[in-house]
Amino acid sequence: MPARDTAPTAAAPTQLGRARAGDARALARLISLVENQSPQVRSVIRDLLPHAGGARIIGLTGAPGVGKSTVTGALVGAFRAAGRRVAVLAIDPTSPFTGGALLGDRIRMQDHATDDQVFIRSMASRGHLGGLATAAPQAIRVLDAAGFELIIIETVGVGQDEVEVASYADSVAVLLAPGLGDSVQAAKAGVLEIADLFVVNKADKPDAQQVVRDIRTMLALAERARGDWKPPVIATVATNGPNDKGIAELVTRLEAHWSWLSSSGRLERRRRARAREEITALAVASLRARLDTRCADELADRVAAGALDPFQAADELLARQTG
Amino acid sequence: MPARDTAPTAAAPTQLGRARAGDARALARLISLVENQSPQVRSVIRDLLPHAGGARIIGLTGAPGVGKSTVTGALVGAFRAAGRRVAVLAIDPTSPFTGGALLGDRIRMQDHATDDQVFIRSMASRGHLGGLATAAPQAIRVLDAAGFELIIIETVGVGQDEVEVASYADSVAVLLAPGLGDSVQAAKAGVLEIADLFVVNKADKPDAQQVVRDIRTMLALAERARGDWKPPVIATVATNGPNDKGIAELVTRLEAHWSWLSSSGRLERRRRARAREEITALAVASLRARLDTRCADELADRVAAGALDPFQAADELLARQTG
Numbered sequence: 001m002p003a004r005d006t007a008p009t010a011a012a013p014t015q016l017g018r019a020r021a022g023d024a025r026a027l028a029r030l031i032s033l034v035e036n037q038s039p040q041v042r043s044v045i046r047d048l049l050p051h052a053g054g055a056r057i058i059g060l061t062g063a064p065g066v067g068k069s070t071v072t073g074a075l076v077g078a079f080r081a082a083g084r085r086v087a088v089l090a091i092d093p094t095s096p097f098t099g100g101a102l103l104g105d106r107i108r109m110q111d112h113a114t115d116d117q118v119f120i121r122s123m124a125s126r127g128h129l130g131g132l133a134t135a136a137p138q139a140i141r142v143l144d145a146a147g148f149e150l151i152i153i154e155t156v157g158v159g160q161d162e163v164e165v166a167s168y169a170d171s172v173a174v175l176l177a178p179g180l181g182d183s184v185q186a187a188k189a190g191v192l193e194i195a196d197l198f199v200v201n202k203a204d205k206p207d208a209q210q211v212v213r214d215i216r217t218m219l220a221l222a223e224r225a226r227g228d229w230k231p232p233v234i235a236t237v238a239t240n241g242p243n244d245k246g247i248a249e250l251v252t253r254l255e256a257h258w259s260w261l262s263s264s265g266r267l268e269r270r271r272r273a274r275a276r277e278e279i280t281a282l283a284v285a286s287l288r289a290r291l292d293t294r295c296a297d298e299l300a301d302r303v304a305a306g307a308l309d310p311f312q313a314a315d316e317l318l319a320r321q322t323g
Numbered sequence: 324m325p326a327r328d329t330a331p332t333a334a335a336p337t338q339l340g341r342a343r344a345g346d347a348r349a350l351a352r353l354i355s356l357v358e359n360q361s362p363q364v365r366s367v368i369r370d371l372l373p374h375a376g377g378a379r380i381i382g383l384t385g386a387p388g389v390g391k392s393t394v395t396g397a398l399v400g401a402f403r404a405a406g407r408r409v410a411v412l413a414i415d416p417t418s419p420f421t422g423g424a425l426l427g428d429r430i431r432m433q434d435h436a437t438d439d440q441v442f443i444r445s446m447a448s449r450g451h452l453g454g455l456a457t458a459a460p461q462a463i464r465v466l467d468a469a470g471f472e473l474i475i476i477e478t479v480g481v482g483q484d485e486v487e488v489a490s491y492a493d494s495v496a497v498l499l500a501p502g503l504g505d506s507v508q509a510a511k512a513g514v515l516e517i518a519d520l521f522v523v524n525k526a527d528k529p530d531a532q533q534v535v536r537d538i539r540t541m542l543a544l545a546e547r548a549r550g551d552w553k554p555p556v557i558a559t560v561a562t563n564g565p566n567d568k569g570i571a572e573l574v575t576r577l578e579a580h581w582s583w584l585s586s587s588g589r590l591e592r593r594r595r596a597r598a599r600e601e602i603t604a605l606a607v608a609s610l611r612a613r614l615d616t617r618c619a620d621e622l623a624d625r626v627a628a629g630a631l632d633p634f635q636a637a638d639e640l641l642a643r644q645t646g
Contacts, residue, residue: 046632053629064386137633179502268627275633276623280614282637287610291603300599304591306376309369310460310598314605 016048019146022116027146031121034138045138048145055087055144056258059169061155066177067201070238072154074247076118077240079150087119087148089139091155119148134285137168137278168274170267171257173197173250176215178207195231196257199250203235229260295320339371342469347442350469354444357461368461371468378467379581382492384478389500390524393561395477397570399435400563402473410442410471412462414478442471457608460491460601491597493590494580496520496573499538501530518554519580522573526558552583618643 018026033040060075062068072088079086123139136153143151153169174195179202200211215233232253236246261267296317302308341349356363383398385391395411402409435441446462459476466474476492497518502525523534538556555576559569584590619640625631 042632042634045634049629049632063388272623272627275626275636276619278633279622279626279636279640280611280619282633283614283640284607284611286637286641288603288607291606296599296603299602300595303598303602304595306372309365309372310601310605311365311368313598313602314609317602317606318609 016044016051016145019142020051024116024119027119027142028121030142030146031123031139034135034142035123037135041138045141048141051145051147052141053144055140055148055151057140057144057151057153057169057171058254059153059155059167059172060175061172062175062177062199062201064156066175067238068154068156068175070240071175071199071201071236071247071250072152073240074236074238074244075152075250077244078247078251080115080118084149085117085147086150086152087143087146088121088152088154089136089143090120090122091136091153119143119146134278134281137274140168167194167277170261170270171196171254173199173254175199175201176211177202178205178211196229197231197250197253198233199246200233200235201238203246204237208235228264229257229266290321291317292320339367339374339468342465343374345439347439350442350465351444353465353469354446354462357458357465358446360458364461368464371464374468374470375464376467378463378471378474380463380467380474380476380492380494381577382476382478382490382495383498384495385498385500385522385524387479389498390561391477391479391498393563394498394522394524394559394570394573395475396435396563397559397561397567398475398573399441400567401570401574403435403438403441407472408440408470409473409475410466410469411444411475411477412459412466413443413445414459414476442466442469457601457604460597463491490517490600493584493593494519494577496522496577498522498524499534500525501528501534519552520554520573520576521556522569523556523558524561526569527560531558551587552580552589613644614640615643 015026015030019030030044032038033044058075060068060072069090072090076086076088121139123135140151140153172194174197176198177200198215200208200215202208203212212233212235219231219233234246234250234253236244236250238244238247261270299308299313299317303310303313338349338353342353353367355361356367381398383391383395392413395413399409399411435443444462446458463474463476495517497520499521500523521538523531523538525531526535535556535558542554542556557569557573557576559567559573561567561570584593622631622636622640626633626636
């Protein structure tokens with residue numbers, strides 16, 4: 001069967017083959033295709049589909065300053081010590097304007113920069129053509145097909161986008177730390193209900209025990225039923241050095257969650273829900289692309305002038321939908 | 324002309340009339356209609372359109388713990404002292420699970436709870452049928468039509484949703500504070516490029532001057548051109564008491580930004596861009612509602628099993644689009 005788009009389709013399996021063999025540059029190029037929503041993405045994803053599905057995906061989320069990168073670095077260290085290949089996808093709300101900002105965090109993970117069994121990549125959450133909702137699952141699929149056993153998705157945990165990304169994971173760990181506003185503020189983050197595990201980092205600081213107690217009280221009040229899984233609360237001191245505390249327990253609890261997911265049938269359910277999200281996001285992006293932008297501009301002028309109500313404007317925009 | 328939906332259309336002007344006359348309960352009911360995306364929203368918005376457009380909208384955003392509610396409270400106090408009617412719309416990422424969390428913050432604003440020239444309302448950013456992108460501009464329009472001269476939109480500033488909401492405002496103030504992670508973290512928030520003003524709150528704390536310097540350096544590096552407006556950096560200590568510092572300067576700078584917006588033609592451009600966002604969001608929400616959910620479930624099963632690629636699945640979903 002002749003390929004419709006010969007060049008990319010021919011190139012992609014080679015890239016994938018090289019990425020699967022451990023070529024970090026080939027892997028980075030595949031992720032860039034996804035990030036830029038290149039036209040080749042479709043064929044790349046099709047080609048790697050048979051190789052995907054084996055990875056275990058861990059989401060790590062929390063407000064700025066709780067120490068996400070340090071905990072991620074410590075987790076990578078623990079998984080590497082157990083001989084496993086690990087990929088980190090750091091979802092960064094960084095925009096073109098603040099493009100340099102993510103460097104600081106990545107530097108904290110440079111212990112692993114020379115380990116070819118570790119792949120670390122930042123992905124901006126803004127300025128995407130298709131939006132993060134379409135790009136993130138594709139990037140995860142690329143890492144999965146490239147043969148990483150563990151994929152850690154690190155996100156900043158305040159806001160809808162980040163909560164959505166965290167929900168792509170099999171296990172979601174929510175990080176908190178003392179001294180970052182009161183517990184009420186932490187609860188406002190809106191990430192509590194997606195947590196499979198709570199990590200109270202910087203547990204050597206004053207008030208850390210108070211944060212642990214507050215989470216427990218909140219969980220008790222909410223009487224959450226997630227099947228028979230009760231989110232554990234783990235205190236850690238992540239330094240990426242020999243004085244790390246609680247990381248071994250975190251790994252143990254993650255393993256326990258994974259066993260529970262697999263044996264309870266929840267893993268399948270989560271992955272089905274994730275696929276549904278992805279399909280819907282792709283469909284909506286495609287519908288959105290069909291809207292006539294010049295027409296939207298004209299209608300916006302009339303709405304801004306108070307001459308047209310926004311609902312009528314939306315109706316008109318849909319009526320003139322192209323494609 | 325007979326009304327299509329008699330009851331709601333007949334009731335709405337009365338509610339609006341009462342809200343315009345200062346009836347807080349009528350106003351609250353109108354906002355609830357919007358928040359719940361009730362079927363009456365269309366007619367409510369149509370009826371209030373002629374009364375909207377006069378309000379000045381101030382966005383206040385920042386990470387958890389920087390003191391947004393306290394600064395908002397202090398601003399409300401300053402505007403009230405100048406005899407102006409003020410509404411506050413606090414966009415809260417609170418979910419049903421953490422529903423109680425917003426109380427803590429609202430309590431900090433209770434100084435104004437008995438002032439009938441001040442209206443304070445929280446709005447959840449999650450669990451909306453139409454999404455925040457459609458509900459927030461409608462809520463703003465309701466407050467605008469109800470005759471508030473100033474509307475303060477307070478959002479948690481990490482994540483795409485919050486950035487979007489802040490962009491509904493005429494002037495956006497980004498709040499930072501010392502001691503909440505380093506400046507790199509602050510930059511990661513992705514809100515810097517939308518800032519018309521920077522407020523460094525808790526300026527009495529150590530390192531506050533460092534935060535001020537960091538922002539200035541970042542602004543200089545970025546060489547931002549926003550017409551001839553250069554975002555000022557204002558140091559504040561907000562306590563909602565007689566020892567407030569910097570709030571008067573914040574008000575002065577906000578006035579200056581408003582004058583600049585009005586005289587430079589930027590105000591019109593922003594409001595047009597805002598209307599465009601709103602129309603597109605409404606159109607996309609309506610397209611999304613036409614997708615066949617049962618079909619999406621079936622397709623998700625096949626994608627999760629690796630039997631179908633997500634792009635083909637999205638195509639199939641669109642092909643079976645209803646309506």
